[in-house]
Amino acid sequence: AQSVTQLGSHVSVSEGALVLLRCNYSSSVPPYLFWYVQYPNQGLQLLLKYTSAATLVKGINGFEAEFKKSETSFHLTKPSAHMSDAAEYFCAVTVWGGSYIPTFGRGTSLIVHP
């Protein structure tokens, strides 16, 4: 069975600073990996996804993530944080040939200070 672990339930950064949200996955077969964002009082929306086409994936709002098989990681980064980036971020995994049900991490709350 697949799983994801998000390190850090809260990450605090200053506006303009680098954002780094960590996600490690566990899967015995090639994974598909996703990052979703949840703004207050809203559902989740897709930021980006990895489907084996390229290891560096660019998403919306300036976010990107790099798939590193050797480290079983899919960390999310953004060079410069904006106040509007404050939200809950979820990493998720599905696997090739498996069920189509994404398994989500527990989420990381990004706090952006002025």
Next chain:
Amino acid sequence: EAGVTQSPTHLIKTRGQQATLRCSPISGHTSVYWYQQALGLGLQFLLWYDEGEERNRGNFPPRFSGRQFPNYSSELNVNALELEDSALYLCASSLLTSGANVLTFGAGSRLTVL
């Protein structure tokens, strides 16, 4: 195009009562997923429906049940409510094509059990 809609937005019940939550997927999407988002626990998979059939269920007791209608809308029923059922219930839909399918989420129904 209308997104995934959920109703009601908020629901307050007492222990032992039943709750019914409803979801309308994006037009053309045949798969509906239900997740429970309890504080600090991330998203826990509840149920997956596709083409009117229950395809999979998560590790929840049988008092959590649901169905999918011919128009692909879905409802989630929770019987014999317990305090720990208090959570945000998220519905998502997808056009199931592969393990890389992206889920589109509704804003959720917040259930409070007193």
